[in-house]
Amino acid sequence: AGTVVLAATPIGNVGDASARLVALLERADIVAAEDTRRLYDLANRLGVHVGGKVIAYHDHNERNKADGLLDSVEEGATVLVVSDAGMPTINDPGLAIVRRAIERGLPVTCAPGPSAVLDALALSGLPTDRFCYEGFVPRKHAERMQRLRSLRAEQRTMVFYETPHRIAETMPDLLGEFGPDRRMALCRELTKDYEQIRRGTIAQIKQSVDDDPPRGEIVLVIEGASDDEARDSAPSALSVEDLAVLSI
Numbered sequence: 001a002g003t004v005v006l007a008a009t010p011i012g013n014v015g016d017a018s019a020r021l022v023a024l025l026e027r028a029d030i031v032a033a034e035d036t037r038r039l040y041d042l043a044n045r046l047g048v049h050v051g052g053k054v055i056a057y058h059d060h061n062e063r064n065k066a067d068g069l070l071d072s073v074e075e076g077a078t079v080l081v082v083s084d085a086g087m088p089t090i091n092d093p094g095l096a097i098v099r100r101a102i103e104r105g106l107p108v109t110c111a112p113g114p115s116a117v118l119d120a121l122a123l124s125g126l127p128t129d130r131f132c133y134e135g136f137v138p139r140k141h142a143e144r145m146q147r148l149r150s151l152r153a154e155q156r157t158m159v160f161y162e163t164p165h166r167i168a169e170t171m172p173d174l175l176g177e178f179g180p181d182r183r184m185a186l187c188r189e190l191t192k193d194y195e196q197i198r199r200g201t202i203a204q205i206k207q208s209v210d211d212d213p214p215r216g217e218i219v220l221v222i223e224g225a226s227d228d229e230a231r232d233s234a235p236s237a238l239s240v241e242d243l244a245v246l247s248i
């Protein structure tokens with residue numbers, strides 16, 4: 001059989017394309033791309049000729065297309081899976097083909113590279129030894145509050161994706177749920193010319209967003225709860241005193 005290869009693509013700086021990505025673009029039999037126009041654009045900027053057949057593989061068709069692509073893998077093809085930017089499957093298409101490949105016992109591997117999660121986490125200055133990735137901050141206010149509330153006692157560093165037109169609505173909710181004093185980093189336009197990392201407390205970053213609304217792509221990295229905060233806000237944790245009362 002051939003192989004499915006997930007390959008990361010640059011998140012802004014074309015120089016981050018790996019040698020392996022370039023070789024795969026040239027040699028893969030099939031390239032399954034989130035947006036074929038963007039794939040050709042990347043190939044042009046890299047000066048690469050895409051040798052194989054290119055097909056659109058996105059959120060809306062990935063479940064339907066996975067098995068057909070895997071039939072080709074079974075016949076010996078190398079299928080390269082790329083998204084518009086960063087690592088496939090991370091808030092991007094790819095999971096469906098990985099799952100089906102595992103179920104069908106077909107080889108799947110990865111040519112790793114840029115992803116905004118790790119870039120932002122590493123630059124945040126916050127603890128990196130334990131972290132959780134939360135994807136996009138929910139768009140609707142009620143869902144956003146519910147998600148943030150469920151994370152109040154989370155002690156790991158939290159990483160969220162956010163969009164520039166919602167950040168001004170999100171900051172007051174972060175402040176409301178996590179309080180003003182936790183540290184955070186607002187990372188925008190990573191790897192690009194206008195890369196900027198704003199670091200401070202939640203209250204300071206809220207002020208900064210009000211004073212100077214950030215444009216471009218954004219990742220938020222937020223300090224986890226302290227031991228005290230986790231104890232005070234854990235939704236269902238019973239204290240020693242509670243347990244003593246219950247056992248009477």
Ligand code: SAM
Nearest residue numbers: 011012086087090115116161162189190217218
């Ligand atoms: N698969 C991608 C990855 O591995 O990072 C993520 C794709 S997701 C649809 C796009 C979101 O990732 C953006 O809205 C932004 O939150 C984040 N992102 C991607 N590139 C970024 C960059 N250069 N700077 C900051 N955030 C970025």
